[in-house]
Amino acid sequence: MPSNHGVAYMGTGKVEVQSIDFPKLELREQKRKCHHGVILKVVSTNICGSDQHMVRGRTTAPQGLILGHEITGEVIETGRDVEFIKKGDIVSVPFNIACGRCANCKEGKTGICLNVNPARPGAAYGYVDMGGWVGGQAEYVMVPYADFNLLKFPDRDQAMAKIKDLTLLSDIFPTGYHGAVSAGVGPGATVYVAGAGPVGLACAASCHLLGAAVVIVGDLNKERLAQARRFGCETVDVSKSATVQEQIENILGVPEVDCAIDCVGFEARGCGHNHSKEVPAQVLNSVMEITKAGGAIGIPGLYVTGDPGAVDEAAKVGSLSIRIGLGWAKSHTFVTGQCPVMRYHRRLMMAILHDKIKIAKATNVQVISLKGAPKGYTDFDKGAARKYVIDPHGMIKA
Incomplete structure (x- = not known):
């Protein structure tokens, strides 16, 4: 044997x-x-x-x-x-x-x-x-x-x-694709993909496969953002002082997208001057801000029920400070879970x-x-x- x-x-x-x-x-x-x-x-x-x-x-x-x-x-x-x-x-x-x-x-x-x-x-x-x-x-x-x-x-x-x-x-290819499909990506869509790790990059490539007009990838990591640009994505550097909305407006002329996908998950960090600090609900709240009313948000990024290294007691059991009222007011659709x-x-x-x-x-x-x-x-x-x-x-x- x-x-x-x-x-x-x-x-x-x-x-x-x-x-x-x-x-x-x-x-x-x-x-x-x-x-x-x-x-x-x-x-x-x-x-x-x-x-x-x-x-x-x-x-x-x-x-x-x-x-x-x-x-x-x-x-x-x-x-x-x-x-x-x-x-x-x-x-x-x-x-x-x-x-x-x-x-x-x-x-x-x-x-x-x-x-x-x-x-x-x-x-x-x-x-x-x-x-x-x-x-x-x-x-x-x-x-x-x-x-x-x-x-x-x-x-x-x-x-x-x-x-x-x-x-x-x-x-990662089906997972990224699932995130895009869950968010309603289709021909002519404008899309924001949070996270330029492998799943985020696979998701961005999937958005192109599905016919998106503009795919914007956001991350803190400049090397990963450069990788996204290599196959035709626009990028947002969330460590900059300009907000994600402002950077999207510079790209599209409007501060919102049709669809968004969270490919980061629970180890998210803050934006701008706060980017060195872990903020578990950062991406979820950010994508609600930049997704148009009636849009959908795919969430292939991992969220767990047990995180011993979390920043606070609530987050240790997967309880995050999510602005669900904002998502409700904008009639957002959320799709979570394993692909x-x-x-x-x-x-x-x-x-x-x-x-x-x-x-x-x-x-x-x-x-x-x-x-x-x-x-x-x-x-x-x-x-x-x-x-x-x-x-x-x-x-x-x-």
Whole structure:
């Protein structure tokens, strides 16, 4: 049996590559065989901003948790009940773990499956409070409900040629796209995307794919704002003394947009002179100010129910000072929660395969080894304008 190594969270600011058990076709929590699962040799697995929340100590994640919910792999073993996925297939793994059988799954709400997490609806690989599933920042990983969950790429050689783009189908591309769709982005729309991290950049690229006329990306990080400009976005530097509204007016001639997307989440910082201070509800309140009356706001940015590092007691349990009265007065629509990846990933795959979008270029993918994962976490935490993709087996060509 091959060895296996994975990236483990070992406390605030610390991750390390450890020797871990080789996966088995079994459900550890339920102590029974997983005949509907497969074992994957991991082709690529990505570092996500959501992982960084845990590594910064901003969740209740336990030490020893094997990280990684963005997984693309080659099937090397299938369970007895798997019919349509075969050994040798290259597949994308939605970060949502879903059974395909419950009421929510049958309604397409795979981000809140009722059968994969005993604590609450919804599960993910390698994530706090998400069902205890082993993460995929590893050499090998087990995936349950394979026939339902996995997206098989139609041609192996084509998939490997475009793997830097296709690896983003497991999370950030569908998540960014979901934020844009939730906000009502369409042809001719003016859009504000808060946050120029990988999800924000994926969202901005998705807005272009959906036909937006102007996409404005806001952030504090000048390197990330420069990356947004490289593929045609306008930018707002929220560290400047000019308000977001004023900067938007300089771009559009009016101080508001049709749609807005929060790709920052609960670790938001203030604007202008206040930008060094954490203000958890900053983005939510800001996007209500700059979104037109009757507009919609997509919120793919992560908000948690437990944040031990929060700035105040209320925020530690996810209670934020949101100006809901403003959103009510402007008849805003809000869409929150995990992206239901399976709603979008097949068509987004086709957009990649047929060269309708260069999502790896937009998010500035950088491939690293499994051994290089700790440094990738460190550099990402410092604000590097890159999407780090881990290549555990050296399968990705330069």
